[in-house]
Amino acid sequence: MFPPLNWLIMRVAVHFYSYFKELTGCADTLEEISDGAAIADLQNQLTKKFPKLASMQKSTLIAVGVEYQKKDYVLKEGDEVSLFPPVQGG
Amino acid sequence: MFPPLNWLIMRVAVHFYSYFKELTGCADTLEEISDGAAIADLQNQLTKKFPKLASMQKSTLIAVGVEYQKKDYVLKEGDEVSLFPPVQGG
Amino acid sequence: MIRQLTISSEAIDEAKLISERTMSPGMGAVIYFLGVVRDAEGAEKISAITYEAFSKMAEHQFHLLFDEMEKRWPIESIRLVHRIGVVKVGEPSLWVEIVAPHRGEAFAACQWLIDEMKRVVPIWKKPII
Amino acid sequence: MIRQLTISSEAIDEAKLISERTMSPGMGAVIYFLGVVRDAEGAEKISAITYEAFSKMAEHQFHLLFDEMEKRWPIESIRLVHRIGVVKVGEPSLWVEIVAPHRGEAFAACQWLIDEMKRVVPIWKKPII
Secondary structure (H helix, E strand, C coil), X not given: CCCCHHHHEEEEEEEECCCHHHHHCCCEEEEEEEXXXXXXXXXXXXXXXXXXXXXXXXXXXXXXXXXXXXXXCECCCCCEEEEECCCCCC | CCCCHHHHEEEEXXXXXXXXXXXXCCCEEEEEEECCCEXXXXXXXXXXXXXXXXXXXXXXXXXXXXXXXXXXXXXXXXXXXXXXXXXXXX | CEEEEEEECCCCCHXXXXXXXXXXXXXXXXXXXXXXXXXXXXXXXXXXXXXXXXXXXXXXXXXXXXXXXXXXXXXXXXXXXXXXXXXXXXXXXXXXXXXXXXXXXXXXXXXXXXXXXXXXXXEEEEEEC | CEEEEEEECCCXXXXXXXXXXXXXXXXXXXXEEEEECCCXXXXXXXXXXXXXXXXXXXXXXXXXXXHHHHHHCCCCEEEEEEECEEEECCCEEEEEEEEECCHHHHHHHHHHHHHHHHHHCCEEEEEEC
């Protein structure tokens, strides 16, 4: 009666922009994370994988889809999360 | 040894702009006024000649040549004085 | 500071004015304002406005304002065209362009210039019904 | 409110944008801002800037700003072009135009939009030496 393990794990796509791509060495990554995890948890996981992100943690902007979200946003299976530095248009 | 009378009188050209031309019925007038007279004196003289100017006295702007001047400006022979209502460019 | 001032009854030709813009490589901002004759003055519908200028004084007063702008802001160029005579509804009566290093000073200078113009430059309007 | 938003690597064509302007007879003010790539970032001389956008989100965030502008000011039209990719020194990266009844709201809205854009619209720049 126990659900299979993969029911407790969800996958979220993560995209990096601007010099975050240089800090991580990639533009995208697919992360597996526990069901119910928030953005803060995902960020901790990403910082372990890409240690250079740590220095930017305070100024990192985070979006899910096309909306800004805060660190307490609870992730859902299939979310598209974007991490990027302060914007500089114009 | 008395100077002739016309030494004590000076002539100033007066120009009207905008609806001041309609109030006075003319664009220009040549005024004779006592030597040493100020703009305030000229304005009194003009108000007698063109009574419709009286209602605008407080909002009248006054220039001598191309510079704004106040009512205490002492006129000189040959001055070109302009009287007009508040400006409305743009 | 480049200054170009035109007070004229000719129609304002935006495309031509834009093609004549010069800008050095340190400049980052161009602000451009167009004042257009509206179809109403207060409650009354109008078809045009007649602009009258005391041109010699208007030019002098504009240059006093440009002098002040040059002291206040690091502007590279100010170009201004004020149309006089009959200007129909929908046609521009005023075109102002400021070129400056940054947008902050360009916006500030442009707004200041238009506000001051409306205070001191001897130009008047008369609506045509 | 007319909205026209373009995020594109094509060069900004001011003359064409101006020729496409529409304006109803109650409108009295057009503000137009051009942001141009300067030859220096801080102390360093540069030759160009590469602009990168998260385009889908940038468009959404621009439209949220336009929604807010529509609530705040009686604007008839907002048109904005942001160039992405390599933009050389002296070339425009941003063009914004606001059409409104009066200059006060046009200036306020234009400045607000550019300030907010620089806060929330996901576009970044990278200088090229």
